Structure formats: C-alpha cells, structure tokens
Amino acid sequence: MTAEATAAETAARPGEPLVVLDHVDKHFGSLHVLQDIELTVNRGEVVVVIGPSGSGKSTLCRTINRLETIDDGSITLDGEPLPAEGKALARLRAEVGMVFQSFNLFAHKTILENVTLGPTKVRGMKKAEADKLAKELLDRVGVGHQADKYPAQLSGGQQQRVAIARALAMQPKVMLFDEPTSALDPEMIKEVLDVMVDLAKQGMTMVVVTHEMGFARTAADRVVFMADGAIVEENTPEEFFTNPQSARAQDFLGKIL
Numbered sequence: 001m002t003a004e005a006t007a008a009e010t011a012a013r014p015g016e017p018l019v020v021l022d023h024v025d026k027h028f029g030s031l032h033v034l035q036d037i038e039l040t041v042n043r044g045e046v047v048v049v050i051g052p053s054g055s056g057k058s059t060l061c062r063t064i065n066r067l068e069t070i071d072d073g074s075i076t077l078d079g080e081p082l083p084a085e086g087k088a089l090a091r092l093r094a095e096v097g098m099v100f101q102s103f104n105l106f107a108h109k110t111i112l113e114n115v116t117l118g119p120t121k122v123r124g125m126k127k128a129e130a131d132k133l134a135k136e137l138l139d140r141v142g143v144g145h146q147a148d149k150y151p152a153q154l155s156g157g158q159q160q161r162v163a164i165a166r167a168l169a170m171q172p173k174v175m176l177f178d179e180p181t182s183a184l185d186p187e188m189i190k191e192v193l194d195v196m197v198d199l200a201k202q203g204m205t206m207v208v209v210t211h212e213m214g215f216a217r218t219a220a221d222r223v224v225f226m227a228d229g230a231i232v233e234e235n236t237p238e239e240f241f242t243n244p245q246s247a248r249a250q251d252f253l254g255k256i257l
C-alpha cells in the first residue's frame with residue numbers, strides 16, 4: 001500500500017478513535033511527569049499539544065510509541081492495546097511515525113537510502129518497490145531532486161522534510177511531531193510546516209507538539225494544553241486562543257502571544 005493509499009483509507013473512515021490514552025501515569029523518580037492523562041486522537045484528526053517547557057509534552061509523545069514505558073493506565077492504537085514488549089509492540093510501533101526536533105538522519109547513507117531503510121528492513125519490501133515509494137515521498141515533500149545526496153549536503157529544512165518522508169515510508173497510521181521546527185532557521189520553518197499542512201489535508205492523523213501558534217490556529221482540529229504533567233485544557237483552536245479557560249493557559253498565552 002502506498003502512503004497515499006494509507007491516507008485515503010484514513011480519510012475514508014474519519015472520526016473513529018485511533019490513539020487512546022486512558023488514565024496514563026508516568027513518573028521519573030519522584031517527578032510525576034504524566035498525571036492521569038486522558039486523550040483520544042480520532043482518525044484524520046490533527047491534535048496540537050502546547051505548553052510550557054518541562055510540562056511533559058515530549059514524554060507524552062514518546063509514550064505513544066513506547067519509547068517510554070508507562071506506570072499505569074493504557075494506550076490503545078487502532079483498537080489494539082500497546083503491549084510492553086515483543087513482536088506485537090514492534091508491529092504497532094511501526095504504525096506510529098515520529099519526527100523529532102533533531103532530524104536524526106543517517107549521515108553515511110544517501111537521502112534515498114535513509115527513506116528506503118525502514119521499508120526494506122522492517123517491512124521486508126523489495127528494493128525496487130522501496131525506491132519507487134521513497135522517490136514518490138521525496139517528491140511529495142519537495143526534495144526528490146536531492147535523493148542521491150547525503151544529509152550534510154542539505155539544509156536543515158530539507159533534512160527535516162526527508163525525516164518526514166522517512167517516517168511516511170513506513171505507512172504509519174499516525175504521525176507524531178515533537179517540535180519539528182524548533183531547530184530550524186526561521187526561513188526554513190515555513191517549508192516544513194507547509195508539508196505538515198499538506199499531510200493534514202490529505203487526512204493523516206497527527207499529534208504535533210509545537211510552539212508555532214500560527215500552525216496551531218490554522219491546522220489543528222483540537223489544541224491540548226499541558227502544564228506540570230497534566231492536560232489542563234482541551235479545545236478548538238478558536239476557543240483556546242480567544243477564550244482560554246484556565247489561569248495556566250491564560251498565563252502561557254500572555255507570555256507567547
């Protein structure tokens with residue numbers, strides 16, 4: 001199945017719960033980093049997570065594909081509980097695409113190889129098929145002409161778009177973005193956000209941690225505001241930005257807007 005087909009399938013069944021966090025708790029030693037998190041991300045939905053530094057946004061993202069374990073509660077992906085380990089975990093993890101602040105491309109592999117590695121090694125896709133898929137995806141994020149170069153030859157914005165293509169190549173059901181533009185020079189932020197907006201329009205289910213309030217306003221179906229490890233407020237972007245309910249959110253918005 002191509003990435004387009006996955007998006008089309010997703011778009012065809014919008015609204016069903018795809019990622020469900022139920023009473024999720026996590027501690028780092030004495031720090032209660034995730035406190036009774038209840039969050040449902042529906043198919044085709046774009047959820048933007050915002051909040052002060054240290055509030056647990058990255059940890060939340062990382063629990064969704066079990067880069068972090070949880071102490072209590074459960075996480076369900078497309079109806080299947082995320083197990084602690086084993087083959088089922090590997091299979092479910094492959095359905096969650098992740099894009100980090102640091103692009104983490106393999107420096108000694110070409111752009112094309114960076115994108116084909118997952119499909120060939122994890123999905124067992126034939127090289128020719130993986131090459132074709134990778135080229136389609138690289139074209140889609142606007143770096144198709146860079147396929148034979150190495151990461152260091154690309155700008156930060158281009159590298160981040162490759163990282164998005166690499167995640168999409170695994171044909172994920174949901175894409176997680178953790179501050180994908182925070183490490184970029186200002187002039188490169190838009191080219192990455194534009195790719196994310198396109199992805200959202202094509203029906204991809206997305207969880208996006210970002211400080212880009214313009215993106216949150218225009219692309220989010222829902223804004224989740226976190227503070228001190230808890231979801232303090234959850235609303236449409238219109239409501240959240242014009243009429244924040246909690247003192248924490250009002251204070252946060254007062255500082256950044």
Ligand code: ADP
Nearest residue numbers: 028031033051052053054055056057058059060
């Ligand atoms: P955010 O992404 O909102 O800035 P994080 O999820 O990165 O927040 O971190 C939340 C809190 O958990 C912070 O206080 C951070 O220092 C702490 N933290 C994050 N990762 C670890 C870890 N591996 N071990 C101990 N504390 C951690």
Ligand code: MG
Nearest residue numbers: 057058059179
């Ligand atoms: Mg973070």
